[in-house]
Amino acid sequence: MTEGRSIELDLEPLPDALADPALVKQIWQCLLSNAIKFTRSAAAPRIRVWSSTEDGVTIWSIADNGSGFDPAKTDALFGAFVRPRQKPQGVGLSIAWRAVTQMNGWLWCESTPGQGATFHFTLGSQE
Amino acid sequence: MSAELLQLNFTAEDEVTASAVMHSSVGVAISSLAGSLQYANSVFLRFFDADPEHYVGADVRRMTGGCLHEDLLAACARDDAPRQIYVPLNTPDGPRMLLCTLKRVLHGSIPMYVSLIVYDITEVAAEIRERVQVFRRMLGEQGMQGVWNWTMPISAEHLGGNPMTWMSATENLFGTRPVPKTFDDFLRWMMPSCRARVVETLEHAIRTRQPYSIEYQLMASDGSVRHMRSCGHCIEATPTSRPRLVAVEVELDERHRSRTRERHDTLVDHLEIPVAFIDRRLRYRYFNPEYVSLASRTWGTVPQLDQSILSSSTDPARIRPFAGALQRALEGRLSVVESTVPGEREEICEWTDLHLTPIRDETNAIKGAIVVGIDVTRIKHAELRRQHLKAELEQRLERRAANIDAAHLDLCNRVAAMCDELASELAHVKALVETHRTDERSQRAREALARIEPQLQGLARVAAASLGVPKRRPIDMTRLVKSL
Numbered sequence: 001m002t003e004g005r006s007i008e009l010d011l012e013p014l015p016d017a018l019a020d021p022a023l024v025k026q027i028w029q030c031l032l033s034n035a036i037k038f039t040r041s042a043a044a045p046r047i048r049v050w051s052s053t054e055d056g057v058t059i060w061s062i063a064d065n066g067s068g069f070d071p072a073k074t075d076a077l078f079g080a081f082v083r084p085r086q087k088p089q090g091v092g093l094s095i096a097w098r099a100v101t102q103m104n105g106w107l108w109c110e111s112t113p114g115q116g117a118t119f120h121f122t123l124g125s126q127e
Numbered sequence: 128m129s130a131e132l133l134q135l136n137f138t139a140e141d142e143v144t145a146s147a148v149m150h151s152s153v154g155v156a157i158s159s160l161a162g163s164l165q166y167a168n169s170v171f172l173r174f175f176d177a178d179p180e181h182y183v184g185a186d187v188r189r190m191t192g193g194c195l196h197e198d199l200l201a202a203c204a205r206d207d208a209p210r211q212i213y214v215p216l217n218t219p220d221g222p223r224m225l226l227c228t229l230k231r232v233l234h235g236s237i238p239m240y241v242s243l244i245v246y247d248i249t250e251v252a253a254e255i256r257e258r259v260q261v262f263r264r265m266l267g268e269q270g271m272q273g274v275w276n277w278t279m280p281i282s283a284e285h286l287g288g289n290p291m292t293w294m295s296a297t298e299n300l301f302g303t304r305p306v307p308k309t310f311d312d313f314l315r316w317m318m319p320s321c322r323a324r325v326v327e328t329l330e331h332a333i334r335t336r337q338p339y340s341i342e343y344q345l346m347a348s349d350g351s352v353r354h355m356r357s358c359g360h361c362i363e364a365t366p367t368s369r370p371r372l373v374a375v376e377v378e379l380d381e382r383h384r385s386r387t388r389e390r391h392d393t394l395v396d397h398l399e400i401p402v403a404f405i406d407r408r409l410r411y412r413y414f415n416p417e418y419v420s421l422a423s424r425t426w427g428t429v430p431q432l433d434q435s436i437l438s439s440s441t442d443p444a445r446i447r448p449f450a451g452a453l454q455r456a457l458e459g460r461l462s463v464v465e466s467t468v469p470g471e472r473e474e475i476c477e478w479t480d481l482h483l484t485p486i487r488d489e490t491n492a493i494k495g496a497i498v499v500g501i502d503v504t505r506i507k508h509a510e511l512r513r514q515h516l517k518a519e520l521e522q523r524l525e526r527r528a529a530n531i532d533a534a535h536l537d538l539c540n541r542v543a544a545m546c547d548e549l550a551s552e553l554a555h556v557k558a559l560v561e562t563h564r565t566d567e568r569s570q571r572a573r574e575a576l577a578r579i580e581p582q583l584q585g586l587a588r589v590a591a592a593s594l595g596v597p598k599r600r601p602i603d604m605t606r607l608v609k610s611l
Binding site: 011013014015016017018019020021022024025026028029032049051060095 | 609
């Protein structure tokens, strides 16, 4: 998955969740794949994974120090074949978004071009 | 032997035979009677001589003990009223009993003769004596069964003033208070609300000579109220004699309780459910055969009456849960306690459900508990088998679901990879088309791409939708992310 590159993974201890294992695995796979893909240009690629709780809802987050994207294109980010970044974009985020929404969760992101991107998601009532 | 009993059996003279009649001598008549008693029941004779001494021989005096002689003299000498005397007679065939009626017959004021009617009442007297014994025994038994009887000659105009004669065991009914001497006394034992009804019923029975039956309530000396039934009728020995009310009092409560107890014992003894009664000291007061069987199979010991369950040879560790539940029931903390006692026999594990219900007395104090046991071994075994099968089935389902999930995930990944690949190719083609924008073929290619792109987007949606309906299982997130 890392394409033979050395990427620093900062994985904080995560709480257990109650959800569909296949869908959750797909979400993480898509988001990690996306993060790895867009840290190609980084001198010291780093991915951080953590969780937090707001109003009793667990928020799962993944951040990278890659190229980031234009926040203006965030709305179109999760459609298939949208290219918010410089390189061609596949259906990964689209699948992740659909998996999250299938579990009544939310998937959103924030980014500053050139400084990486951060994706957050919740699992809704499935947690 | 009382005169009353004899009166009942000797009311007519039809049975008088003449085997000894017309003998001129009383002595001869008696002697003849003694010899012919086996053939005749009675003799009738007259004698005319005023001096009966002449007719009574020494042998007769010897046989009768002299009593007939004395009475005969008295009958001849003094009054004209009939005299009845019982004469024991020693005969060669054994002792006999005679009933003699003596009467001096006058012609005007002149004594003409003395008539003597002799009845042999030996067999009858024996039968009466036997019946009296049976009657007295029955009186005692009926008193024990809650049945009493009384008789009341109706002489007074006012019913309540008539004297009552109660059977000897009546104190069982009335307790320590004196037995009522008159009907008014008897009425005072009754509940006031019943008195008028009882009087009216009895007066109607006396008036119509019809049997009566009525229920009423009696206040016993201990303060308890007893439900009674009175059945009786008015009888007259002769048309000229005074009527007499004869009645039987039946205690319905006692009979009802007795029947209930009998039915209960019979029912419990034949119950197929194990039942036992235990008092406050945890001693068995009763158990049926099924309970013995259950106890022996559960604890390996046979219960004994009046023995505490804790003093039996049962292992204390095994009997303690049962004793604890029983103690709670006896303390009234729970009205019904259910306790499952697992047996530990070598060949089979026995399970018993015990239902404990406290028994309360009249003051609501707990005096014991009813233990009803149900052997639930087969049910427990079936439940254990069901749980085992359920666990096995769940494991198999989980394995199959994991396989399906893995296949599903693999399929999704492959579809996603294909989509990625297609997207890359598409982007490449688009770039080429943009590079050669003026080329006619590029124009056609652009048009073709415009047609294909929505289809590719639909393919991506299908890929996402193929993820299916989410399931809900616990996930170790840290481990999951590390595995990726």
